[in-house]
Amino acid sequence: MGAExxxxxxxxxxxxxxxxxxxxxxxxxxxxxxxxxxANGSGKSTLLHLLAGVEAPAEGSVRRRAGCRLALLPQRTSGIDALPLTVAECVRIGRFRPRRRLDRGDRIAVGAIMERLDLAHLARRRLRELSGGQRQRALVAQALVQVADVYVLDEPTVALDAANRRHVHDLLAERVRAGAAVVIAGHDAADAALADRTVRLAGIQGCTGTDASGQH
Structure with a gap:
């Protein structure tokens, strides 16, 4: 394991x-x-929002390493699907930084992740025109095009077929080999099989901590 x-x-x-x-x-x-x-309602999405700083804990603490760069893929909502964005615009959002224009390196990164996730031919299509799986791939691309120390992903492979799940898993494995951390929430057994450790949330009734026994 690497540094915390x-x-x-x-x-x-x-x-x-x-x-x-x-x-x-x-x-x-x-x-x-x-x-x-x-299970649904056990707090998986809430925990990811706490990790990402979207929400603040009522008690206890969440500490991030100084300078930690974090990329969040939230659960897809109808609001996301309704945004008047093309696929290329959606993915480029992952490279935006305040007071900085996208450069050649950003454009190369966007093009590369779209090729890997079979999105290049959909670049000018609007999100609302796509199938559920295509939209999900665009959102995954937006998260993974970011240069991050930790990728926090809520059900990243939902609505994806087996081939596209493998593409996402390959990309996640590459990020980990490069030194990043990945946190995945969801029900997909193939996603969980990627993990070095599994945290099982039992819901608030009787939930006193996490089960980290799932070592691979």
């Missing part, structure tokens, strides 16, 4: 006063993959 990138210590979270997570602790190291599993 993210640390979660005894974290709890509530929505409108209703507990969602309680007593969650985990560590995410460089060059490793962590799978977050559990």
């Amino acid at each position: 990138i993210l640390t979660v210590e005894n974290v709890g979270f509530r929505y409108g006063g209703t507990p969602v997570l309680r007593g969650i602790s985990l560590r995410v190291d460089a060059a490793s993959t962590v799978a977050v599993t559990g």
